[in-house]
Amino acid sequence: MKTAVVVLLVAMVAAVSASECDMLARLNVKSQWMRAYSHGRDREHFAEAIWRAVFAQVPEARSLFERVGGDDTSSAKFIGHAMRVLAGLDISINLLDQPDALKAQLEHLHHQHDERHIPARYYQALDRALMHVLPAQLGRCFDKEPWKACFHDILDGIKG
């Protein structure tokens, strides 16, 4: 009986910590991101991989990016945009452990996206793209549960 209770408790703790963006999950996500984000050309390729994965899922989303060279993800114009997006994500992920600053950052991003009327499935496509490109970048060091939990919070903040 006692063992059953312990097992149940452990299972509950595991379930809770797996689906929640708590402080440990945030630190985990931060350190994974740091490694995936990388530098220079590697970062450009990382960004391009994410956007190709997005456009492969929702090709019609390209039209939203006409102004920033969305028809060619390798163009300098689009790379410039893709780096801005990653910088926005970098800031948000970095601030996961600074609730007030994170809130302000997400409000800023929300404000930038609000009037573009982006369908929810585009955000889902970005979510799914990251969940595929990140493990490609990090190998088995990618930890899915904390990412899912914390990145959902970030996306919700941007969607508002």
Next chain:
Amino acid sequence: DCFREPEHQRRLQSVGHPKMLRILLVLGLAAFCVAKTPVSHCCSAEDRHIVQKQWHTLFDYMEHSSKLKIQFGEILLLKLAEAKPEVKEAFKRVNIDHPESGEFASHSVRILDALDMVINLLDHPEALNEALEHLAHQHHGRAGVKKEHFKLLGEQLINEELPRVLDEYDLMSWKACMHGILSGIAADVPA
């Protein structure tokens, strides 16, 4: 470009003028390049790599601690506001009057990340130009924002802040590359 002279020199030597004259000419050219143009166009490949490497040691360190990142960004902006009180107006929207606020913290980090973005694009001139043009556009029309503010911000960063936190620091490389970056961002604001 100042350091891509060898071919040019070789051509001069093959022309067959007196040796002394050639040397003087080359020295004169070099001196002109160093003195007259304030190293602005001399962000050479080596300069870029030095800047990137040195910046990464700092930025990676700050990525471990968002508090450090926030504080470094805040110091930059608050020092600028101290020297040029009129810029406070431009940062009112991000609550500079309450530097401890989340708004000001996140804005400080945004500025550092923009800098990180352009430094990481230094090896990709077309994309760098796109990024700089976008930043220039974002600063265009901001009330009270002037070129001299960017100049001062750059000077404080290059001469004071960075040397204090970087063990390895090459002032000339930073000067050479930051000049182009800052004048790119300040392209659309009044002098």
